[in-house]
Amino acid sequence: MLDLSNSTHSILISHQDSFYHLIIYIFAELIGIFSFKNTCLLFLLIIIKRTVLVMLEIQRKRTYLCIFFLYFAIFFYLGIIPSNIDNLLTTLAGISNFGVSFIITAGLISGTVSLLLFGYFSDHLSQRFGRKNLFILTNLLWIITIGILSLSPHYSFFIVFYIIAAIGSGAFLPIGFSIIGDLFTSNERGKKFIFYP
Numbered sequence: 001m002l003d004l005s006n007s008t009h010s011i012l013i014s015h016q017d018s019f020y021h022l023i024i025y026i027f028a029e030l031i032g033i034f035s036f037k038n039t040c041l042l043f044l045l046i047i048i049k050r051t052v053l054v055m056l057e058i059q060r061k062r063t064y065l066c067i068f069f070l071y072f073a074i075f076f077y078l079g080i081i082p083s084n085i086d087n088l089l090t091t092l093a094g095i096s097n098f099g100v101s102f103i104i105t106a107g108l109i110s111g112t113v114s115l116l117l118f119g120y121f122s123d124h125l126s127q128r129f130g131r132k133n134l135f136i137l138t139n140l141l142w143i144i145t146i147g148i149l150s151l152s153p154h155y156s157f158f159i160v161f162y163i164i165a166a167i168g169s170g171a172f173l174p175i176g177f178s179i180i181g182d183l184f185t186s187n188e189r190g191k192k193f194i195f196y197p
Contacts, residue, residue, distance in 0.1 A: 060183050064192060067176045070139060074169045077146050081107070081162075094155040103159055107166040114170030122174050135175050141168030 081088070085100050118125070118138075125134055145165040152158040177193065184192050 064180065064183060067180060070172065071176065074142070074172065077142075077165070078107075078169075092155055092158060093153065095158075099155055099159075103162055106159060107162050110163045111166035111170035114167040115173050118171040119174035122178060126175070126178075131175065131179065135172070135179065138168050138172040138175060141165070142172065143168075 081100075081104060088095060088100055088103075089097070122131075122134070129137075142165045145161045145168065148161050149158060149165065152161065180192050181189055
């Protein structure tokens with residue numbers, strides 16, 4: 001019979017993991033009498049469970065840090081263009097002051113539209129293609145196009161690839177926030193959105 005009032009059994013059931021320990025204890029009770037062999041099996045199962053939880057927590061933290069590093073990179077590259085207007089005017093063929101303002105405006109508009117569209121349709125797209133695949137694809141899209149931007153020979157080439165990069169970064173932002181929302185509980189989520197380790 002399962003008697004949880006006994007002091008040895010209440011030690012095994014902590015407040016945090018009481019459900020898991022109760023299931024493991026019931027499993028041990030089903031195997032037979034609570035002997036030394038079953039006690040060792042019970043503690044072995046508890047150690048395995050704790051190890052798996054620690055490994056999942058490490059993987060969750062790595063994923064979180066990776067997403068925020070990518071957010072930092074997006075906002076870093078968005079700040080490169082306005083701070084390098086003089087370099088664009090001298091090195092990029094066929095550009096004027098209006099062209100630089102058009103680059104910034106077109107990038108912001110296409111990024112905003114992409115953010116809104118991918119934010120609205122991300123559930124449908126993630127069910128169809130998988131959230132991980134969308135995450136990788138949108139990041140590759142803006143990272144590769146930013147790399148191509150550094151090789152742009154003239155203005156029209158630059159503006160096309162800058163708009164593609166803005167679409168990729170705008171698509172990544174809602175997907176990254178939804179992944180963070182999946183990784184953490186509702187109590188932790190608010191702190192993690194503002195990068196509170």
